[in-house]
Amino acid sequence: MIQSKVIQGSLKNFEVKENQLIIAGKKLTDWATGYGTPFYLYDHSIIRKKISLFRQCMPPEIKLFYAAKANPSIKLLKGMVGLVDGFDAASAGEIKAIITSGGNPETVSFAGPGKTIDELSYAVQVGIGSINIESERELELIAEVAKRQNKIPKISIRINPDFELHGSGVKMGGGAKQFGIDAERIPGLLGKISNFPVKFQGFHIYTGSQNLSADSITDVMEQSLKLCLQLAGEASESIRMLNLGGGFGIPYFNKDEELDISAIGSRLASLIQIYKPKFPNAVFVIELGRYLVGESGIYVTKILYKKKSRGKTFLITDGGMNHHLAASGNFGQVLRKNFPIIMGTNVSGSECEQVDVVGPLCTPLDLLGSKIDLPKSREGDLIVFMNSGAYGYSASPLLFLGHEPPREIFVQS
Ligand SMILES: Cc1ncc(COP(=O)(O)O)c(C=O)c1O
Incomplete structure (x- = not known):
């Protein structure tokens, strides 16, 4: 599948093997089995890379502060x-x-x-x-x-x-x-x-x-x-x-x-x-904030239901805007746009279909991906929101509709 430039860019810090996202040497499905979905996973080595890139490029007089609000x-x-x-x-x-x-x-x-x-x-x-x-x-x-x-x-x-x-x-x-x-x-x-x-x-x-x-x-x-x-x-x-x-x-x-x-x-x-x-x-x-940590994090959800309605296919996942407000476009976007979304269990699958990815919440605001082309999927497949290390967990309405909050996993690859 030809992925957009933004998705390719968001994947540059991650390994993909046998069509699966690998993080810190472990398959995405192993992380999901070990911790249960949905979850955020942050790889500290990506943050380190971003900080050293900053240091390499900036004159030594410039000091770098981390804006904690990002994460x-x-x-x-x-x-x-x-x-x-x-x-x-x-x-x-x-x-x-x-x-x-x-x-x-x-x-x-x-x-x-x-x-x-x-x-x-x-x-x-x-x-x-x-x-x-x-x-x-x-x-x-x-x-x-x-x-x-x-x-x-x-x-x-x-x-x-x-x-x-x-x-x-x-x-x-x-x-x-x-x-x-x-x-x-x-x-x-x-x-x-x-x-x-x-x-x-x-x-x-x-x-x-x-x-x-x-x-x-x-x-x-x-x-x-x-x-x-x-x-x-x-x-x-x-x-x-x-x-x-x-x-x-x-x-x-x-x-x-x-x-x-x-x-x-x-x-x-x-x-x-x-x-x-x-x-x-x-x-x-x-x-x-986001420049340092945004690309270090992914948010991972599982497909609960694959549902058709009047010609449209909906992938209904076990986490939504309650965990990731920014991916729903409700965190300061004027026109709703899709976050970089991939099928974590079939990253470059060649047979695609157009879907809407929606969370489990009983509100139409819980739209995470609109009219996107993703490899064909089944219940239980993992959908991954890339570039989710900043303004994710802490910037989301975690109490909205009473679902459990997602886990947060920190690793070094
Ligand atoms: C005063 C101040 N500093 C730093 C930041 C961090 O912004 P960013 O995460 O986009 O780098 C913000 C964001 O609102 C801010 O208001």
């Missing part, structure tokens, strides 16, 4: 400690998970527009490396907490710039946004910051996610550096931290092209040459 499982986080330079957390829960996994709180930055007073107290108490404030009010609350605890927390300012990251799956900067503080308000804030019991570290700009254009990503990073330089002139302290965001995407859908990370690296190397002397004390950070 906050403790086992996965444990594997990240020592491989990345720090973590981006979006809640006190994520900070706890990072610390439990052995991460050092001093290497954590904490972003999010709605941090509660309890979360801020916790962040100050454990000594987070940079609380990225997203409003003037948040600074006042941190100051209250700091006085109570007699501490001087480290903070950065998250900027909402007046530019955006073009071509992003998700946009988080430019225009009116709940994220960050509008760039034009920052000089005023910088003028006041020394009145607060905080240690100012620098700036954070995060404009978007799931972007596959090296040019768009580096254009926005250049604009970010320019803006930070301009704003740094208003700061009374030198800049120690410049978090340039990230947004590196992975191909999920037909026509998606692999991100050219070496092009990002070479343009950043030129930018660093210009900007490092202007920010001699700064650490330059890129924070990535």
Whole structure:
């Protein structure tokens, strides 16, 4: 069977033998028999490969943070400690998970527009490396907490710039946004910051996610550096931290092209040459989630029923949008598109049929693959959703309709 470029790309990290997916030397069917379906399986060696590719391509001045929101499982986080330079957390829960996994709180930055007073107290108490404030009010609350605890927390300012990251799956900067503080308000804030019991570290700009254009990503990073330089002139302290965001995407859908990370690296190397002397004390950070972990994970379901209805064939599987919201297209897609889906027990079977893959939920939203060509299958065959390591398990409505959650298996191949 001719598989799409995206599916071929998603298979590049996996072995296929006798038409079966092999993971860490074991057949998919053996994993399924051992653990029972449905399940997520993550291969840590793929994450390691992605991290070393990043390191090879980027100038050494760029530090890499893992954005825990992409996959906050403790086992996965444990594997990240020592491989990345720090973590981006979006809640006190994520900070706890990072610390439990052995991460050092001093290497954590904490972003999010709605941090509660309890979360801020916790962040100050454990000594987070940079609380990225997203409003003037948040600074006042941190100051209250700091006085109570007699501490001087480290903070950065998250900027909402007046530019955006073009071509992003998700946009988080430019225009009116709940994220960050509008760039034009920052000089005023910088003028006041020394009145607060905080240690100012620098700036954070995060404009978007799931972007596959090296040019768009580096254009926005250049604009970010320019803006930070301009704003740094208003700061009374030198800049120690410049978090340039990230947004590196992975191909999920037909026509998606692999991100050219070496092009990002070479343009950043030129930018660093210009900007490092202007920010001699700064650490330059890129924070990535899905780029590092997305391709490491698969979600595996079993066909419960093969059903015909008025000329259409439905494969009804034992897991659905309750386990994998993104594959159903209900996690931020405007137009529903199919995830890379393969028949794990007959990967390149030549006799195909057009099917809809649906989960077991009693709702039409539980559509996982629409009008896709898959090798002919039977009840009990295994359907695999590739590129499922990010925003899968933790981003899904696991309680919806009361089914059991899927297992999570972590391996090293
Ligand atoms: C502030 C921030 N950092 C990092 C990320 C991670 O994005 P991705 O997993 O696409 O790399 C996000 C995603 O929403 C974010 O909001």
